[in-house]
Amino acid sequence: MAVARFWRENASRYNLIGSRCGVCGRIYFPPRSVCPTCHRRSIGKMEPFKLKGEGEVITFSIVHDAPSQLEMQKPYVIAIIKMDEGVNITAQVIDIDPTDVHIGLRVRATLRKISDEGAAGVINYGYKFMPL
Numbered sequence: 001m002a003v004a005r006f007w008r009e010n011a012s013r014y015n016l017i018g019s020r021c022g023v024c025g026r027i028y029f030p031p032r033s034v035c036p037t038c039h040r041r042s043i044g045k046m047e048p049f050k051l052k053g054e055g056e057v058i059t060f061s062i063v064h065d066a067p068s069q070l071e072m073q074k075p076y077v078i079a080i081i082k083m084d085e086g087v088n089i090t091a092q093v094i095d096i097d098p099t100d101v102h103i104g105l106r107v108r109a110t111l112r113k114i115s116d117e118g119a120a121g122v123i124n125y126g127y128k129f130m131p132l
């Protein structure tokens with residue numbers, strides 16, 4: 001992956017910045033440069049849009065077979081979270097007993113270390129969600 005793209009995507013991920021279509025108002029995360037509904041009419045009208053970082057669990061699964069870098073954390077919960085702005089994000093839910101996670105649980109995004117691996121020992125950060 002090109003360095004510029006790497007940093008652009010990470011800046012978006014770190015800051016929960018998606019995009020909002022200036023034509024129809026739909027919000028996308030990750031950001032898009034063209035609205036899939038408005039197509040050409042949206043070119044040049046997509047604006048950065050920062051998600052508030054709160055939403056609710058719409059579906060989840062408890063993972064017992066973790067990959068080795070997550071070995072210390074298992075079992076852990078991966079959920080699809082519907083953000084208040086209407087977009088869905090798949091992420092880990094932390095700071096809760098996995099058996100207490102349920103559909104409708106209100107959660108808030110928090111920036112956490114994901115792993116120490118990756119190119120040149122880069123530490124990867126990303127969003128996880130914790131109960132509100």
Ligand SMILES: [Zn+2]
Nearest residue numbers: 021024035038
């Ligand atoms: Zn649109």
